Amino acid sequence: MRSLIDILELSTKELDELISTADDIIENPQKYAHKCDGKKLATLFFEPSTRTRLSFEAAMYELGGNVIGFSEAQSSSASKGESVADTAKVISCYADIIAMRHPKEGAPLVASMNATVPVINAGDGGHNHPTQTLADLLTIHREKGRFNNLTVGLCGDLKFGRTVHSLIAALRRYENVKFILISPAELKLPDYVKESLTKDNVDFVETTNLEEAIKELDILYMTRVQRERFFNEEEYLRLKDSYILTPEKLVNAKKDMAILHPLPRVNEISVAIDNDPRACYFKQVLYGKYMRMALILKLLEVE
């Protein structure tokens, strides 16, 4: 029995298998419509995240399975002080697989150490969110057909953006991947992540200039620059617009560059770009559902 808590628990071979399964689901959805008949997914959301929860639930329904669960801690036994360990043991009696979102970092790991069914980390605070990374990876693979020989631009909040850190961790395992880190000085990638890249001879450059960097990119991964990350309002106002993607900034980009964003966006990608063929962020949401389907099949060991 296996769980998925951190994206790096999947080898590149397993990742390839998940991607082929997802590709096959996209081609032949009817083949998968009854794979999970009679199985139940429990979505335990100790903090609300409608988007992620609906993606898991849609994934399970499309496999023929059912869903039980809750979407806020107030309605659960956690409000009565039950431990994560006990919750995991109890829910194991009702469900075949668990997807857990929790504000505390490491809570899904604790659940997986106590559950008797597989646990999927659906986001633990600012720590891990492996199924978002699976969505990112399928998008990259479907757009580019490969994970090696890519120049990947990551733009916005690289300091606190957990999706950025996980994506880097997953992609650096491939040959000839170069990262261009585009952010204000205040939101640069943490030193320990950069050190790990240097140690493994992974090529990266840091810049503050999106317009300059965009020419080189095969992938542009945009993230939100959040107001609360700044010390003062002026600084935020000064910087926020330099990291907004507009049609003007896209002029110099490659014709087949793929634009990704973990969503929700606020204003960092102009809606004028939504119809550009390079905009992949809504497809990315759809791919997230297919990867969750592939993951559920893998963890339930359904053939």
Add this chain to the structure above:
Amino acid sequence: MKVDSIKNGIVIDHITAGKGMEIYSLLGLDQLECSVALIRNVPSRKMGKKDIIKIDADIVIDTAILGFVDPDITVNIIKDNKIIDKKTIELPEKLVDVLKCKNPRCISMTEQELSHIFTLADRENRVYRCLYCETKAK
């Protein structure tokens, strides 16, 4: 200064000067009935100054903890006035209930009866990280 040599027991040698007290309490030596000597600032050719702990009893101590606190320590096991075993300490892969995570958002802060576990992330730089949230141990 002279402290009687021991017949059967343990001598923890080459403790970094000043760390003796910390190790004394970490190993729970204050709980022992037998004679225990903590000798501080002993002149040492190799280290300038060092601390030594002598335990006059045939007990088992958790050397894994020592590896984390002061990895250059040696542990000598004495039987009939002779050193029968000399252990150098390796950094343990895992520390269970030795350190507590300082990250306020970590599950180990709120979950009852959860072991505090740290794993060795970087042997060269002696970096441990919390198993649950991966925060670096200070």
